[in-house]
Amino acid sequence: MTTTSFRPDDFSGKVALVTGGYGGIGEAIARDLAHLGATVIIAGRDADKAQALADALIAEGGKASSIAYDVRNIPTMQFAVATAAARHGTIDFLVNSAGTQQIEPLVDVTEEAFDRVLDVNLKASMFIAQAVARVQIATGRGGRQVHILSVRAQLGMRDRGYSAYCSSKGGLVMLVKQHAVELARHGINVNGVAPTVVRTRMASDWLNDPETYRKLIDRIPLGRVAEVGDVSGPVLFFLGAATAFVTGQILYVDGGITATQ
Numbered sequence: 001m002t003t004t005s006f007r008p009d010d011f012s013g014k015v016a017l018v019t020g021g022y023g024g025i026g027e028a029i030a031r032d033l034a035h036l037g038a039t040v041i042i043a044g045r046d047a048d049k050a051q052a053l054a055d056a057l058i059a060e061g062g063k064a065s066s067i068a069y070d071v072r073n074i075p076t077m078q079f080a081v082a083t084a085a086a087r088h089g090t091i092d093f094l095v096n097s098a099g100t101q102q103i104e105p106l107v108d109v110t111e112e113a114f115d116r117v118l119d120v121n122l123k124a125s126m127f128i129a130q131a132v133a134r135v136q137i138a139t140g141r142g143g144r145q146v147h148i149l150s151v152r153a154q155l156g157m158r159d160r161g162y163s164a165y166c167s168s169k170g171g172l173v174m175l176v177k178q179h180a181v182e183l184a185r186h187g188i189n190v191n192g193v194a195p196t197v198v199r200t201r202m203a204s205d206w207l208n209d210p211e212t213y214r215k216l217i218d219r220i221p222l223g224r225v226a227e228v229g230d231v232s233g234p235v236l237f238f239l240g241a242a243t244a245f246v247t248g249q250i251l252y253v254d255g256g257i258t259a260t261q
Contacts, residue, residue, distance in 0.1 A: 009240035012037030015088045016239075017081070019071075019128055020098035022049040024200030025148060028228035029095050029235050034062030036236070041084045041091075042066045044098070071098055071124040072116070081131035090139045093239050094132040096125055097148040101202070105161040114164045121168035122175065129179055133188060142187025146238045147176055148231070149194035151254045169194070173250055180248030189247040191238045196254040198226040221256030 016033045020026040021042035034040045034057045042050040042057075042064060050066035057064035065087065069080035085091050100120040102113045129145055136143035152162060153169035173192065180190040197206045197216060206216055207225070217223060234251050237243060252258045 009236065010037055011093075011239070014038045014092040015041065015090055016093035016095060017041045017043055017084060017091050017132060018095045018097065019043045020096070020148075021066075022046070022053045023097060024202065025195075025198060025228050025231050026095070026097040027053060028232040029097060030064070031057065031060075031062075032232045032236055033093075033095075033239075034060070034064055038093070039063040039065075039088055041088070043080065043084075044068065045070055071128075072119045074124075074127045077124065077128055078131045081128065081135065085135040090141060091132050091135050092141065092143050094129065094143070094145040095148075095235055095239075096128055096146070098124060098128075099148065101165050103161045103165075104163070106163050109161065109163050117164035118168050118171075121165070122171045125172055126175060129175070129190070133179070133183055133186075136183075136188050137186050143189075144239045145179065145183075145188065145190045146235050147172055147190075147192045148235075149173065149176075149192045149250060151194055151196045151252060151257055153192075153194050153250065154252070154258055176250065177248045184247060189238070189243065191243070191247060192250040193231060193234045193238065194250050194252045194254070195226045195231045196220060196257050198228060198231055200228065219257060219260075220254070221260060224255065226253060226255065 016038045018026050018030045021030045022044055030040045030042055042053045044050045047068035054064040054066040067080040067084050069076040102117055104113055125147055149172050150169045152166045153173045156166055176190055176192045207213055231253055234253050
């Protein structure tokens with residue numbers, strides 16, 4: 001009887017575009033992809049931050065470059081994807097980790113804030129996925145697309161103003177499913193990873209107040225918040241060989257929260 005053990009995928013020869021690539025979760029994913037041999041394109045609005053991370057990955061022995069675009073400006077996004085594809089020959093993987101939040105109680109939600117959150121979290125996801133899909137279809141090599149969502153795609157948040165955020169992430173669930181079924185015939189798999197609170201700068205309002213943190217931990221069955229590596233691992237799983245027959249799925253990386261509510 002023979003046994004096999006899990007081995008990380010070798011992504012040598014693959015080109016990965018990571019949006020929000022210099023944020024906490026995006027950077028962790030970019031680093032892991034670079035360490036596994038992929039050429040990583042760091043994408044975001046701040047050109048200096050994107051290039052700084054690309055330089056750091058290169059210094060660590062990886063292959064990386066950067067592109068800048070405004071997530072609320074679709075033509076700049078399309079141009080950035082076309083530029084990246086021309087530079088590297090293709091884009092095998094899209095990891096979409098760009099996102100934003102603005103907490104406003106329902107009775108105080110402004111149209112401007114609602115539109116901004118939906119534009120960044122949902123509309124930009126639609127059109128970055130479209131731009132990359134066009135490249136992947138044209139090259140005929142198939143590919144993978146993974147979107148970062150949130151448990152708020154499934155659960156509302158009591159006592160906090162999450163109307164815009166929950167709406168955007170819930171919409172992204174259906175975007176993943178629709179893109180998965182449309183792109184399947186081209187050999188492109190589309191999935192989502194939906195974490196609970198992750199220890200990043202964006203989660204500072206959850207982590208820095210002792211009482212808020214205690215209430216949060218009390219609700220998570222595993223008794224802690226997620227670390228960036230807890231999110232990067234499932235993303236790599238969806239990009240790897242083990243999930244060749246998995247598409248249109250959302251993996252909740254939440255310490256058990258969605259199993260309890």
